[in-house]
Amino acid sequence: MFDSNEDFEQLTRNLNIxxxxxxxxRQELKRQMLAAFAQAQADQGPACPAGNRHAGLKGLSLMxxxxxxxxxxxxxxxxxxxxxxxxxRGTTVAFADVKEQIDGATTMTMTATSTMKLLPRPVIxxxxxxxxxxxxxxITMEVPPGKQPATQPAxxxxxxxxxxxxxxxxxxxLILDPNQKIAMVVEYKNLPKNAMEDAKRxxxxxxLKKAVAGKHEDxxxxxxxxxxxxxxxxxxxxxIGMDIWVDASTGVPVQxxxxxxxxxxxxxxxxxxxxxxxxDSLFSLAAxxxxxxxxxxxxxxxxxxxxxxGMRLLxxxxxxxxxxxxxxxxxxxxxxxQDKKTRPKPTAAQAExxxxxxxxxxxxxxxxxxxxxxxxxxxxxxxEGVKLGDKDTPVLWYKAKDAKQYTIVYGDLHxxxxxxxxxxxxxxPAPSAGSGQAPNGASTPPQ
Amino acid sequence: MSMTATKTGAESxxxxxxxxxxxxxxxxxxxxxxYYDKVFRYCLHRLxxxxxxxxxxxxxxxxxxxxxxxxxxxxxxxxxxxLYAISTHxxxxxxxxxxxxxxxxxxxxxxGRLKLAxxxxxxxxxxxxxxxxxxxxxxxxxxxxxxxxxxxxxxVPYEQIAQILHGTPAGLRVMTSRALKKLRKLLKRSQPGKAxxxxx
Numbered sequence: 001m002f003d004s005n006e007d008f009e010q011l012t013r014n015l016n017i018x019x020x021x022x023x024x025x026r027q028e029l030k031r032q033m034l035a036a037f038a039q040a041q042a043d044q045g046p047a048c049p050a051g052n053r054h055a056g057l058k059g060l061s062l063m064x065x066x067x068x069x070x071x072x073x074x075x076x077x078x079x080x081x082x083x084x085x086x087x088x089r090g091t092t093v094a095f096a097d098v099k100e101q102i103d104g105a106t107t108m109t110m111t112a113t114s115t116m117k118l119l120p121r122p123v124i125x126x127x128x129x130x131x132x133x134x135x136x137x138x139i140t141m142e143v144p145p146g147k148q149p150a151t152q153p154a155x156x157x158x159x160x161x162x163x164x165x166x167x168x169x170x171x172x173x174l175i176l177d178p179n180q181k182i183a184m185v186v187e188y189k190n191l192p193k194n195a196m197e198d199a200k201r202x203x204x205x206x207x208l209k210k211a212v213a214g215k216h217e218d219x220x221x222x223x224x225x226x227x228x229x230x231x232x233x234x235x236x237x238x239x240i241g242m243d244i245w246v247d248a249s250t251g252v253p254v255q256x257x258x259x260x261x262x263x264x265x266x267x268x269x270x271x272x273x274x275x276x277x278x279x280d281s282l283f284s285l286a287a288x289x290x291x292x293x294x295x296x297x298x299x300x301x302x303x304x305x306x307x308x309x310g311m312r313l314l315x316x317x318x319x320x321x322x323x324x325x326x327x328x329x330x331x332x333x334x335x336x337x338q339d340k341k342t343r344p345k346p347t348a349a350q351a352e353x354x355x356x357x358x359x360x361x362x363x364x365x366x367x368x369x370x371x372x373x374x375x376x377x378x379x380x381x382x383x384e385g386v387k388l389g390d391k392d393t394p395v396l397w398y399k400a401k402d403a404k405q406y407t408i409v410y411g412d413l414h415x416x417x418x419x420x421x422x423x424x425x426x427x428x429p430a431p432s433a434g435s436g437q438a439p440n441g442a443s444t445p446p447q
Numbered sequence: 448m449s450m451t452a453t454k455t456g457a458e459s460x461x462x463x464x465x466x467x468x469x470x471x472x473x474x475x476x477x478x479x480x481x482y483y484d485k486v487f488r489y490c491l492h493r494l495x496x497x498x499x500x501x502x503x504x505x506x507x508x509x510x511x512x513x514x515x516x517x518x519x520x521x522x523x524x525x526x527x528x529x530l531y532a533i534s535t536h537x538x539x540x541x542x543x544x545x546x547x548x549x550x551x552x553x554x555x556x557x558x559g560r561l562k563l564a565x566x567x568x569x570x571x572x573x574x575x576x577x578x579x580x581x582x583x584x585x586x587x588x589x590x591x592x593x594x595x596x597x598x599x600x601x602x603v604p605y606e607q608i609a610q611i612l613h614g615t616p617a618g619l620r621v622m623t624s625r626a627l628k629k630l631r632k633l634l635k636r637s638q639p640g641k642a643x644x645x646x647x
Contacts, residue, residue, distance in 0.1 A: 005623070005624065005627055008599060008627055008630075009599050012599040012600050020497070021487050021497065021500070021501050021504070022497060022498060022501050025501045025504075025505075026483055029479075029483070029501075029504065029505050029508055030476065030479055030480075030483075030508075032505065032508075032509060033475070033479060033508045033509055033511070033512045034472050034475065034476060034512070036509050036512040036513055037472050037475055037512040037513070037515070038472065259517075325470065325471050327470065327471070327472065379473070380473055381473055
């Protein structure tokens with residue numbers, strides 16, 4: 001027993017509670033957390049059903065320019081986060097109805113309107129889902145005025161549509177460009193071990209089916225398009241940032257609002273139809289007749305050479321200085337766009353070759369980073385502001401899970417092996433080891 | 448067991464990380480490394496069972512990963528308070544949703560996890576005293592539970608708790624005294640004739 005506050009304080013100090021978490025929990029949670037973070041950062045690209053950060057990499061190479069890629073990232077951000085319906089079981093008729101509908105849903109369609117800062121106009125994406133794991137996106141964008149053919153009437157902006165079809169069970173994708181009649185068959189090689197599982201987790205309709213027990217915050221009621229709706233905000237870790245509005249009387253989703261990471265913009269999902277009849281041809285992975293077929297493969301076998309080449313190209317495109325982050329944030333995209341303007345305009349063939357070269361290199365760079373982190377190793381980037389060619393300053397270091405030494409990459413892209421990670425400068429983050437222990441103690445929690 | 452809230456060199460180093468963590472996974476990973484133990488320990492002190500504490504810790508960090516882009520704090524102290532607030536919310540939610548706190552206590556007691564330490568070696572008939580303490584804490588209001596755990600188990604200063612639980616330091620001190628008074632009553636009720644056991 002205790003008689004005073006001080007007694008109680010002393011008493012609690014002498015408690016001996018087992019403070020060790022379950023073995024492997026720290027490392028596994030870190031992996032999960034970074035994966036959730038990556039999803040929230042809209043790393044997903046439309047050409048990638050893998051459902052993890054690799055997904056965004058695949059998309060980078062497929063898309064025609066950065067803006068389209070960014071638009072696709074919006075759409076996939078919605079996909080990546082999925083939609084949880086935040087059902088209080090039995091508390092309201094509306095959500096009981098929602099649960100019943102979602103449980104029985106095998107198909108669904110909706111429209112996503114993405115508004116982002118990098119784009120002058122919203123991007124409209126019609127989405128079709130078929131459980132389990134099939135998805136079709138029809139992405140429509142206005143062609144910028146300067147890029148429209150002269151024959152087009154000026155008053156009516158031209159649009160271009162890209163169709164992306166994914167099968168998350170087969171891990172295959174087909175990208176269609178109806179304007180140019182091009183079909184790109186996407187093949188994935190050496191996918192990470194968890195890719196299949198991750199892909200299944202990204203199945204939008206599957207997410208809905210799981211969502212009935214999600215935690216939520218009540219947002220009250222309002223009117224959307226003349227309908228009285230009830231709002232719920234997800235408090236579930238994977239679904240943060242999405243507000244769902246359902247018909248107050250039927251529980252059918254009316255609108256879902258998502259705020260994108262990195263202040264990129266917003267996505268509004270509307271026109272939900274549950275269990276529409278969807279023809280199998282919508283999800284066919286065969287190229288339509290009359291289309292020129294191109295094949296694009298994405299090899300996730302990562303090498304240090306790929307990492308180095310990616311770093312070299314990235315720094316070169318950022319004016320000879322390593323950027324703030326290796327993540328394709330809007331800031332980085334803008335920086336790369338600006339760099340393009342400073343260079344002589346390439347021919348169409350040169351631009352295409354350049355695009356492919358950079359896409360491949362950047363994919364390798366990102367895949368390397370993600371593969372190390374996903375496997376429980378360390379990958380630390382500290383290169384912001386370091387000049388390409390600086391032989392004395394580290395820009396990154398990594399250590400695979402079971403490796404004995406760190407590999408340190410310097411500004412001139414030579415590598416060195418070391419038993420210890422470099423000590424970070426005061427303004428850089430501490431190394432984050434998979435074990436949670438910083439080798440140099442820099443990230444040890446303050447006592 | 449305690450956590451200081453003083454501004455240190457390490458903390459200002461962490462301020463930079465907090466800002467970067469909104470967009471940089473490496474910075475977020477660093478914050479995770481710094482705070483995993485603290486969050487897990489806090490959850491364990493409130494929930495008693497390792498596996499449950501681990502599950503709730505997972506919820507906390509997954510929530511952080513997806514919320515952090517909206518986090519407006521700029522210092523490590525801001526982040527720490529935010530993290531404890533999320534942890535408190537997750538713990539409370541878990542308790543509310545499962546209503547199995549009594550089961551937790553039984554599980555903790557049966558596993559021998561709750562026992563005396565230091566110079567006060569547990570006696571067979573005394574092992575139950577600590578579950579009784581936790582049972583008594585569990586009977587407090589959730590806010591009082593969080594307050595007691597933060598203050599006495601985690602060593603968080605009142606000024607910081609005020610930000611986590613949305614109160615004033617003075618008000619929380621009063622609330623603490625009331626909570627401890629209630630705790631004493633609950634313990635006396637559960638331990639008739641046992642006053643003055645293993646004092647520290």
